[in-house]
Amino acid sequence: MATTAVKTKKKYRFFKPRQKKLNRSVAGNGLLFFIMAICGVFMALPLVMIVNNALKPLDEIFQYPPKIFVKNPTFENFSDLFTVMSDSWVPFSRYILNTIIITGAGTFLHVIFASLAAYPLAKHEFPGKKTLFNMVVLSMMFSWTVTQIPNYMIISWLGINNNYLALILPACQYGMGLYLMKQFMEQLPDSLMESARLDGASEYSIFWKIVMPNVKPAWLTLAIFQFQQMWGNTGSMFLRDEQLKPLQFALQQVAAGGTARAGASAAVTFIIAAVPIIFFLMCQSNVLETMTTSGMKD
């Protein structure tokens, strides 16, 4: 049986040319490619629409019935957007700085905190382990809408209202991150950590030097989720000062300008989507590169 499998390998160079793949038939590959092409068209619709809308001149934006594809592409919408941005009361560079601080800190700290907490939960035995973990999983099932009011109360009690921390600290403790990291760490063989422990490595250096590099796909994926979440946050619930508000808030203000700003608003939609997509591509290509390191597992 193994011999038949060996025969089919390396036939279709399009599919993983670098590796010998076992158990793959040409017909199967063709079928899968066909399925992906059909579904891909539907899934790519929002991307296609955002790009086309951003390039449409005003008359095409208001055209009825609406068309998906642009006829006379132009960059007018972007120049309109930059004109609006340059007269804003708070300079746009300030909004960009705020976003970098909030999104950067929120993403980085969440990945670190969640991974640090996930490691003992996945690989150590200690009293209270099960309870803590179950609490995290169950917490994801409580509707976020009704906890907003108590959350607001707690943030005012802590006195971090109208402060970056009001957005950053709650973002560091989302249940999903810990759960994701814990599930991936659980897969690591114990022998990996055991040998380091015998060499006298501390738990922290095991965490940094052995656990984290081995679950790279997990924390890169988590970074994608968290970045998307933080980038989409307008912060209008907690931040009162205009100087503290993130770019997302400013852009949505521009887009809310109604008919007169329809062009700029299409450009805003493009920018709002483009930033997380760029981040996604950077992380995801790294996720997919980590796969060749099979020697790390036993």
Place this chain on the structure above:
Amino acid sequence: MASKDALEVAKKQGKLGYRIKRSKSCYVMMAPYFILFFCFTVLPVLISIAFSFTYFNMLEWPTFNGWNNYIKLFLEDDIFLVSLKNTLIFAVVTGPISYMLCLLFAWIINEFSPKVRTLLTLIFYAPSICGNAYMVWSLILSSDRYGYLNGILIKLGVINEQILWMQDADWILPCLIVVQLWLSLGTGFLSFIAGLQTVDKSLYEAAALDGVKNRWQELWYVTLPSMKPQLMFGAVMQITQSFAVADISIQLAGNPSVNYAGATVVTHLLDYGSTRFDMGYASAIATVLFLLMVGTNKLVQKILRRVGE
């Protein structure tokens, strides 16, 4: 004498205090996360549950009213029962199908070469990252003849006059289910893709020698069992998503929708929480929804333990 000492030592090690002390480094590592978690999740959830036993309009201090919110919810509120029914239909239909789709597409994408894989992942994740799903679907489901779906169906001669997809109580729920399925490749999908990267490649070679003949057998006997942790994670995320459907319903069908055909538990909750300012009642709805999800989770985890057996 020596055995007595050993017994003493064992007793000492079994004590809770000793075990806590020995795991000190574990607690230190978890501290930053869990301190924040208690402040910003556990405490708010407990406060919300407490609110569910009160009348609270967000202006005055909440007043205690016992089980009244829950009694009203199940005995007097007809719309809640409609929304509960819709939510259950949503969850039962979209939950398992979305989950399978996430897994299927993640697995198919994994069959391609790495460069193609990044591009395909982006395309399939696009509905979750672009955030303009409503725009696309309101064009497709537009109720005049220029709506793409109506236009195509009329051209093909399937229907004679346009269907008001989002105004017709019979069509709202099926349409919303299709849109939800289209949106389903999100969190679970990306975690499956990451999970597939961590499957040990030597297992496939071993499996081929053991008589695994095609990719389907490989999937069931090798791939799925080695990514069980990710399957569990995906299931929990799927449950939280399918039971909390609200956004697409509000954006496409409105809140309240025609004859409450698109009402879900969360749209009902939003109606009370942010339109009528009855936080006590909204909290009661949230608590019921929470219990529903916890129960489903227990069931699903039981099923998933059997994968690959």
